[in-house]
Amino acid sequence: MIDAELLKGLPPAEAERVLALGKRLLLTAGAELFHLGDAAGSLYLVARGRVRLTLPMQVRHHEEDILVEECSSGQTVGWSALIPPHRFTLTAAVPLETEVIALGREALNAYFAAHPDTGYAVSVNLASVIGQRLQLFQAMWLREVQRMVELRCA
Amino acid sequence: MEMLLMGAALAMFGLAVSCLAFGAATHEEPVMEQEPALGKEAVKAAAVNARFFAAVPALPVAAANRVPIEALLLQIENHVRLEQAAAACFLESPSADVLHGRTISPLVN
Numbered sequence: 258m259i260d261a262e263l264l265k266g267l268p269p270a271e272a273e274r275v276l277a278l279g280k281r282l283l284l285t286a287g288a289e290l291f292h293l294g295d296a297a298g299s300l301y302l303v304a305r306g307r308v309r310l311t312l313p314m315q316v317r318h319h320e321e322d323i324l325v326e327e328c329s330s331g332q333t334v335g336w337s338a339l340i341p342p343h344r345f346t347l348t349a350a351v352p353l354e355t356e357v358i359a360l361g362r363e364a365l366n367a368y369f370a371a372h373p374d375t376g377y378a379v380s381v382n383l384a385s386v387i388g389q390r391l392q393l394f395q396a397m398w399l400r401e402v403q404r405m406v407e408l409r410c411a
Numbered sequence: 412m413e414m415l416l417m418g419a420a421l422a423m424f425g426l427a428v429s430c431l432a433f434g435a436a437t438h439e440e441p442v443m444e445q446e447p448a449l450g451k452e453a454v455k456a457a458a459v460n461a462r463f464f465a466a467v468p469a470l471p472v473a474a475a476n477r478v479p480i481e482a483l484l485l486q487i488e489n490h491v492r493l494e495q496a497a498a499a500c501f502l503e504s505p506s507a508d509v510l511h512g513r514t515i516s517p518l519v520n
Contacts, residue, residue, distance in 0.1 A: 323488070
């Protein structure tokens with residue numbers, strides 16, 4: 258069983274039941290898991306391998322996918338599936354053979370409705386994942402603003 | 412006659428000085444010969460920059476413009492990773508000093 262950040266604190270048997278709701282996907286190197294703007298119907302737990310999350314940026318008049326974040330085994334990708342408006346705000350692709358567990362929103366919501374304690378624990382874990390990433394990007398953003406201010410005042 | 416020759420000699424001297432001054436003012440540096448060397452230097456520096464957490468030389472703006480796009484994308488990717496690592500350090504021990512610690516990323520140096 259994978260040590261998933263989303264299932265932290267759940268008893269192993271309960272974590273297995275949640276994982277059993279999903280479907281294992283094997284992605285070959287270079288495959289795209291989802292694309293920016295797609296409807297987000299599933300979130301993904303990385304079982305092995307690596308997922309690159311990118312956003313488009315103009316580099317020398319060409320649109321290039323620029324790395325924003327990388328997720329590896331145990332991490333959660335695509336939490337837009339559980340958060341309205343359920344649209345992916347990044348593109349996810351794999352640089353090497355990668356296995357993920359796709360958990361559909363409807364299956365998860367139905368399970369959480371029937372098992373509210375599990376739903377609560379997973380929601381807290383999800384909030385923690387989102388919160389950590391928010392804090393990380395706040396700090397990165399402020400570092401860029403600081404550099405911009407230094408350039409302007411130089 | 413002597414005055415005429417002296418005048419002619421002074422006129423020739425003045426013309427020679429004017430030619431030298433004009434030549435110096437319109438002289439161009441042999442730019443084309445320098446560009447390939449700068450390009451090689453830029454590619455070499457970009458290749459060095461591909462290493463993680465290694466001390467890297469800052470590229471001059473002209474050289475940065477000549478970095479191949481693949482190397483530039485690699486620099487951007489390394490910059491993002493370095494910034495994430497710096498931000499993660501800040502989250503582990505939050506302080507203004509850690510938040511604004513200098514980066515070695517060649518993209519901003």
